[in-house]
Amino acid sequence: MSLSLRSAAILGAGLMGRLMAAALAQAGCKVDLFEAGSSEAEGAAARVAAAMLAPLAESAVAPASVVRMGQYALARWPELLEPLAQPVFFQREGTLVLWHRQDTAEATRLARVLANTGTQVPELAPMQSVDAGAIATLEPSLGQRFAQGLFLPGEGQLDNRALLASLLATLERDPRVTLHWQSLRTPSDFSPGKAGQPDWVIDCRGLGARPQWQALRGVRGEVIRVHAPEVSLQRPTRLVHPRYPLYIAPKPGNLFVIGATEIESDDMSPASVRSTLELLSAAYAVHSGFAEARIVEIATQCRPTLPDNLPALRLPQPRVLQINGLYRHGFMIAPAMLDAAMEVLAQGHSPLAKSFGMETQDT
Ligand SMILES: Cc1cc2nc3c(=O)[nH]c(=O)nc-3n(C[C@H](O)[C@H](O)[C@H](O)COP(=O)(O)OP(=O)(O)OC[C@H]3O[C@@H](n4cnc5c(N)ncnc54)[C@H](O)[C@@H]3O)c2cc1C
Numbered sequence: 001m002s003l004s005l006r007s008a009a010i011l012g013a014g015l016m017g018r019l020m021a022a023a024l025a026q027a028g029c030k031v032d033l034f035e036a037g038s039s040e041a042e043g044a045a046a047r048v049a050a051a052m053l054a055p056l057a058e059s060a061v062a063p064a065s066v067v068r069m070g071q072y073a074l075a076r077w078p079e080l081l082e083p084l085a086q087p088v089f090f091q092r093e094g095t096l097v098l099w100h101r102q103d104t105a106e107a108t109r110l111a112r113v114l115a116n117t118g119t120q121v122p123e124l125a126p127m128q129s130v131d132a133g134a135i136a137t138l139e140p141s142l143g144q145r146f147a148q149g150l151f152l153p154g155e156g157q158l159d160n161r162a163l164l165a166s167l168l169a170t171l172e173r174d175p176r177v178t179l180h181w182q183s184l185r186t187p188s189d190f191s192p193g194k195a196g197q198p199d200w201v202i203d204c205r206g207l208g209a210r211p212q213w214q215a216l217r218g219v220r221g222e223v224i225r226v227h228a229p230e231v232s233l234q235r236p237t238r239l240v241h242p243r244y245p246l247y248i249a250p251k252p253g254n255l256f257v258i259g260a261t262e263i264e265s266d267d268m269s270p271a272s273v274r275s276t277l278e279l280l281s282a283a284y285a286v287h288s289g290f291a292e293a294r295i296v297e298i299a300t301q302c303r304p305t306l307p308d309n310l311p312a313l314r315l316p317q318p319r320v321l322q323i324n325g326l327y328r329h330g331f332m333i334a335p336a337m338l339d340a341a342m343e344v345l346a347q348g349h350s351p352l353a354k355s356f357g358m359e360t361q362d363t
Pocket residue numbers: 011012013014015016017034035036037041042043044045046047048049050051052053183184185186204205206207208209220221222223259260300301302303304323324325326327328329330331332333
């Protein structure tokens with residue numbers, strides 16, 4: 001794709017900011033990346049996320065347009081990871097959905113929703129109902145603990161922290177990129193297109209963009225990372241739960257991400273006792289080996305979310321592109337958002353975004 005811009009200032013070095021910086025630099029553009037925090041991404045939702053890439057599972061709470069973006073991204077991630085400076089754990093071993101007997105009604109409702117998604121988005125691999133024997137074959141360490149479940153083939157996950165670190169290493173070695181840490185910026189700090197200024201400003205500040213995009217809200221999520229040498233799971237496991245979908249996502253090195261609460265609040269205070277008890281009890285109920293796990297981290301972050309819970313590309317003024325509202329699907333849809341944003345920068349509009357039903361908003 002040939003770009004008309006030669007330079008860009010990118011605000012926010014979370015998920016979208018790092019991806020945009022790498023893509024623009026790769027396309028020959030001079031990039032200045034400004035981040036309010038440090039290179040550790042401590043203020044980014046991307047650092048806390050479980051980074052599951054589960055379009056069908058997420059269709060329980062997401063419309064078909066987001067599911068399609070997720071399906072597109074599953075094929076696109078390996079291409080994006082391939083040129084990075086360091087390897088990033090990525091797998092497509094599917095998602096296992098389980099439930100306890102008392103949650104059967106909720107599980108039946110979920111199965112109906114997923115079946116309906118399957119008809120709306122036929123490119124998805126069909127879900128499979130699995131019995132105790134099939135569950136034990138997929139996840140031997142779960143034995144015969146669950147009588148039934150759903151298996152969603154082809155769904156994926158990646159290691160979010162390895163991705164952020166690898167993107168950082170990629171940007172650090174690129175002479176076209178200048179990284180500015182502890183550098184809080186807003187689009188109004190720039191006059192894009194003027195002499196001595198970047199050609200474009202790309203705003204990827206997540207919730208940090210709220211002062212200029214007031215419809216944004218935070219949706220609080222609490223997540224626990226444990227080290228559990230006694231537990232072996234091949235793929236993310238979701239547990240049907242009446243209030244929010246719980247999951248256990250296995251990462252390299254016997255690390256497990258257990259999450260996530262979903263609370264309509266932008267409160268970033270530490271995790272509550274109730275949430276911590278619920279998450280850990282759920283994990284223990286799935287596998288008793290979590291009893292001896294060591295708690296590595298209990299973290300809270302807020303998902304940057306727009307009123308319709310859908311992602312958006314917005315051009316609030318000429319030469320300023322805002323990418324936001326990635327909500328709880330940031331990793332799942334980031335490649336689609338990235339490719340759509342690159343189309344906007346190359347040709348002023350995005351057929352890809354349109355194909356996902358996402359209009360580029362001029363304001
Ligand atoms: C608990 C939890 C679990 C999640 N699990 C998943 C999952 O399993 N799968 C999935 O696909 N998604 C998941 N997500 C969602 C995903 O993390 C987000 O959608 C994604 O990180 C949003 O990316 P972003 O780049 O827009 O924002 P962020 O990743 O939040 O990055 C924004 C960056 O901008 C910086 N910034 C803010 N203000 C300024 C400023 N004024 N100047 C400069 N820099 C600034 C911030 O410090 C931050 O580094 C989860 C999120 C949470 C909170």
